[in-house]
Amino acid sequence: MKFRRSTMLLLLLACGFASVPGQARDLDQDEALRLRREGVIMPFEQLMLHVAQAYPDSTLLEAELEEEDGVLVYEVEILTTAGVVRELELDARDGRVLKDEEDD
Structure with missing residues (x-):
């Protein structure tokens, strides 16, 4: 997987909080780091190893940590070697x- 640690940390952050019920809430970098330190979420690097197994040599385009209906979710966009x-x-x-689907 072609990405750098500093790029991953920057991509992990999301700005603002959703205020409408039922929508995802983006977590900021401080909250993400706290959850990682507390062992609530996996380290992003470890999680990306799963992605690299499914899509070898893919490129990370974007990543966000969100809370969706009480579940902490990493949303990740990658570019596969096939250009998808x-x-x-x-x-x-x-x-x-x-979820794993082709992005339009």
Whole structure:
């Protein structure tokens, strides 16, 4: 997987909070770091190993940590070696793939 640690940390942050019920709430960098330190979520680097197994040599385009209906989810966009952009949602606690689809 082609990405740098500093790029991943920058991509992890999301700005603002959703105020409408039922929508995802983006977590800021301080909250993400706290959850990682407390062991609530997997380290992003470890989670991306799962993605690299499914899509070897893919390129990370974007990543966000969100809370959706009480579940912490990493939303990740990658570019595969075939030139296809895929959007994945991964459970931030265990790396389980919740969604994997081609992005339009």
